[in-house]
Amino acid sequence: MPPFYLIADPALIAARARRLIADVPIMETMPAEAARVFARALPVVPLVARFVDGPGRPDPANAAGIIEAIDRAVDDCLGGRAAAVVTCPIAKKPLYDAGFRFPGHTEYLAHLATLHTGAEAMPVMMLAGPELRTVPVTIHIALCEVPKALTTDLIVATARITAADLEHRFGIVKPRLAIAGLNPHAGEGGAMGTEDEHIIHPAVDRLRAEGIDAFGPLPADTLFHARARAGYDVALCMYHDQALIPAKALALDEAVNVTLGLPFIRTSPDHGTAFDIAGKGIARADSLIAALRLARRLADTGAKATAA
Numbered sequence: 001m002p003p004f005y006l007i008a009d010p011a012l013i014a015a016r017a018r019r020l021i022a023d024v025p026i027m028e029t030m031p032a033e034a035a036r037v038f039a040r041a042l043p044v045v046p047l048v049a050r051f052v053d054g055p056g057r058p059d060p061a062n063a064a065g066i067i068e069a070i071d072r073a074v075d076d077c078l079g080g081r082a083a084a085v086v087t088c089p090i091a092k093k094p095l096y097d098a099g100f101r102f103p104g105h106t107e108y109l110a111h112l113a114t115l116h117t118g119a120e121a122m123p124v125m126m127l128a129g130p131e132l133r134t135v136p137v138t139i140h141i142a143l144c145e146v147p148k149a150l151t152t153d154l155i156v157a158t159a160r161i162t163a164a165d166l167e168h169r170f171g172i173v174k175p176r177l178a179i180a181g182l183n184p185h186a187g188e189g190g191a192m193g194t195e196d197e198h199i200i201h202p203a204v205d206r207l208r209a210e211g212i213d214a215f216g217p218l219p220a221d222t223l224f225h226a227r228a229r230a231g232y233d234v235a236l237c238m239y240h241d242q243a244l245i246p247a248k249a250l251a252l253d254e255a256v257n258v259t260l261g262l263p264f265i266r267t268s269p270d271h272g273t274a275f276d277i278a279g280k281g282i283a284r285a286d287s288l289i290a291a292l293r294l295a296r297r298l299a300d301t302g303a304k305a306t307a308a
């Protein structure tokens with residue numbers, strides 16, 4: 001397990017450990033000391049905010065602490081005090097009730113990145129598992145809105161960021177991008193929709209002209225079996241479920257959500273808050289552990305690429 005520290009309310013973490021009868025020593029620390037502390041205790045960098053404790057009961061009173069934790073994590077990462085940000089799931093409604101105006105974690109992280117660099121960040125979501133990586137071009141919109149939101153420029157921009165981060169952070173030389181079609185059979189020459197021919201195909205042509213190894217559009221129903229997966233490094237999908245269903249079907253407890261296109265590494269588990277089992281000691285930590293390990297690997301690969 002790579003060394004890490006929590007940015008949290010130490011009293012809450014200690015109370016939760018007692019509730020779960022977890023024999024885990026907890027030590028308040030600062031980022032510079034966290035790696036040394038990790039060898040003998042769980043390092044917790046304290047927040048200014050304090051939390052209302054209530055497992056499984058989201059409370060808008062905790063919104064300030066949640067936002068502070070995200071802000072501090074990004075600041076530590078951009079300030080060189082941490083190598084990556086690993087976020088745990090958050091419930092959006094209590095944040096909205098407290099006045100938070102971003103759709104979710106990822107959009108807020110992009111906002112923080114823009115404030116830091118002065119350049120607008122375009123976050124790209126990737127689900128990465130042992131056997132498959134997928135990227136949805138459109139994400140949290142209704143399925144009926146996807147054809148209207150899908151553009152050649154959006155596909156090209158998403159693919160550029162994906163290819164760049166696969167090379168720089170994953171260490172894949174000239175990554176292969178399989179581009180999924182939108183319609184059944186990738187439109188079958190316009191018989192089942194024109195988006196594949198008029199929107200996706202031109203995007204593939206532009207990417208190939210730029211030297212990116214992209215190919216498609218490919219029928220999604222045959223894109224994810226083992227033989228097909230051997231032919232690419234990532235599948236660029238046109239909508240949320242087209243990307244996430246195969247990723248989670250193959251590796252529900254091992255897949256990691258990676259945000260590409262940011263000036264820092266961000267990973268997270270591929271699941272939500274699971275309030276129904278909070279505080280019961282039965283949640284599986286597999287995806288969170290995978291997120292920590294992948295964050296370390298991406299940081300190491302990126303550092304080597306920068307040094308070279």
